[in-house]
Amino acid sequence: MLQVNFLRDNKERISEGLVKRNFKELHLVDDAIAADDERKKYQFGLDQNLAEMNKISKEIGMLMKEGKREEAEAAKAKTAEYKENSQQLQQKLKETESRLQEILYLIPNIPHSKVVAGTAAEDNEVVYQSHDVEGLGEGAIPHWELAKKYNLIDFELGVKIAGAGFPVYLGKGARLQRALVQYFLDKNTDAGYLEVNPPHVVNEASGYGTGQLPDKEGQMYFVNEDNLYLIPTAEVPVTNIYRDVILDEKDLPVKNTAFSQCYRREAGSYGAHVRGLNRLHQFEKVEIVRIEHPEKSYEALEEMVQHVKGILEDLELPFRILRLCGGDMGFTSAMTYDFEVWSAAQEKWLEVSSVSNFETFQANRLKCRYKGSEGKAQLVHTLNGSAMALPRIMAALLENNQTENGIKIPAKVAEYARFDMIS
Structure with a gap:
């Protein structure tokens, strides 16, 4: 299986190699890169969400120590929203990673430069x-x-x-x-x-x-x-x-x-x-x-x-x-x-x-x-x-x-x- 970063960085070489193989599904390279972009988007959103949750959790502790119970409860409610959003992002991330893997499984290896083009x-x-x-x-x-x-x-x-x-x-x-x-x-x-x-x-x-x-x-x-x-x-x-x-x-x-x-x-x-x-x-x-x-x-x-x-x-x-x-x-x-x-x-x-x-x-x-x-x-x-x-x-x-x-x-x-x- 080719690595998606290799696909991203070597599109021209890969296209030439796949043509040499007489491989018709050239769009799979772009499909894999697009799926990886989507994966990165969900990963970034999830990381941001988790960072906010950690930040708010620390704030809740401080508020409780200071006796600001009402503000702490409001922060807890906000944490619940972030938690629900994180679960949705995790599911989307999992689905996108699975789709990316399935696409990568369909792309053959790239022939060495000494290998000549041919069909049979x-x-x-x-x-x-x-x-x-x-x-x-x-x-x-x-x-x-x-x-x-x-x-x-x-x-x-x-x-x-x-x-x-x-x-x-x-x-x-x-x-x-x-x-x-x-x-x-x-x-x-x-x-x-x-x-x-x-x-x-x-x-x-x-x-x-x-x-x-x-x-x-x-x-x-x-x-x-x-x-x-x-x-x-x-x-x-x-x-x-x-x-x-x-x-x-x-x-x-x-x-x-x-x-x-x-x-x-x-x-x-x-x-x-x-x-x-x-x-x-x-x-x-x-x-x-x-x-x-x-x-x-x-x-x-x-x-x-x-x-x-x-x-x-x-x-x-x-x-x-x-x-x-x-x-x-x-x-x-x-x-x-x-x-x-x-x-x-x-x-x-x-x-x-x-x-x-x-x-x-x-x-x-x-x-x-x-x-x-x-x-x-x-x-x-x-x-x-x-x-x-x-x-x-x-x-x-x-x-x-x-x-x-x-x-x-x-x-x-x-x-x-x-x-x-x-x-």
């Missing part, structure tokens, strides 16, 4: 590609057919148990999934990330803290009786560890990694492009989260990009890195890099990771700050990334490594899976 994925910048890609040629089959052929994943059984988008992993498919999770966690902890095992449900405050609410409310599974949400990513509970926390500057950066199931309704997602593992309602993902000093967050972002790049190199998959355009970035992000692997059988790119810097956008919602040597609390920068998301990695591994004799498992993963061939 076609406008994203390719900043790196591992090598030229090509199809596997005649006879290559997509992962959903490979999964059936080698009894790795049963999509129909998942439909029977829960519905579409909830696959059942079997045998070597389940073992390969588990091996990838452990490999990703080990890579992250070796890079200095502390592993945490967070809850898979969060409360409303946590959803607002990281920006899933109200922006993605329709994409989240909601447990009505308990007012809890199933997490769409471990980013939500892990980042919320630091909600309402003031860190010491010397403790920065904070680096966490977590494995979790992820739950996404993906309302309206149908068609061939979501077949098999391409898009699921439940999937496994390993996440990395960083709490950073504002002056070092973009250096940290590049470090995270190189970390994920190293994982994909270990997996021996053709991949590319894109810097997302304004219109394709998430609501909370100031800059995002997407990683895509090449699906040789489907002959298309599949997104497997996003690495983002949110600057102070989440931290302002979370009230996550740090104190430096000067003793003043300031907002941190938050970052997160997928390292990695499992379904499309699994799809690419199966498709790209299919041979006449079976599916060859990359050496790094084979160490964890304890097999190097699926046949």
Whole structure:
């Protein structure tokens, strides 16, 4: 969430950023400033009222001591008027603060200056590609057919148990999934990330803290009786560890990694492009989260990009890195890099990771700050990334490594899976 003073002081820059995002509700900036002006008016009136009440209360004491009972009673009556007026002002102030908060929740983050304008994925910048890609040629089959052929994943059984988008992993498919999770966690902890095992449900405050609410409310599974949400990513509970926390500057950066199931309704997602593992309602993902000093967050972002790049190199998959355009970035992000692997059988790119810097956008919602040597609390920068998301990695591994004799498992993963061939 952007701070209202930042909106007030940077209107031109914010308007340019929102246009770069292809955001249409530009009036929300003026609406927020107007609501803040109204808030200040009520706050000023309330402060004046309370000051008068305090002044009169002191006068009443003096009048009583002097025996001027009649004048004291008149002053008491005046105090009652001020008290009633204060209650009205407090109510108006509360309503205005609530309206201001609701407006601020609807304004997305401002893109970094390096982010280009654009409206869709076609406008994203390719900043790196591992090598030229090509199809596997005649006879290559997509992962959903490979999964059936080698009894790795049963999509129909998942439909029977829960519905579409909830696959059942079997045998070597389940073992390969588990091996990838452990490999990703080990890579992250070796890079200095502390592993945490967070809850898979969060409360409303946590959803607002990281920006899933109200922006993605329709994409989240909601447990009505308990007012809890199933997490769409471990980013939500892990980042919320630091909600309402003031860190010491010397403790920065904070680096966490977590494995979790992820739950996404993906309302309206149908068609061939979501077949098999391409898009699921439940999937496994390993996440990395960083709490950073504002002056070092973009250096940290590049470090995270190189970390994920190293994982994909270990997996021996053709991949590319894109810097997302304004219109394709998430609501909370100031800059995002997407990683895509090449699906040789489907002959298309599949997104497997996003690495983002949110600057102070989440931290302002979370009230996550740090104190430096000067003793003043300031907002941190938050970052997160997928390292990695499992379904499309699994799809690419199966498709790209299919041979006449079976599916060859990359050496790094084979160490964890304890097999190097699926046949």
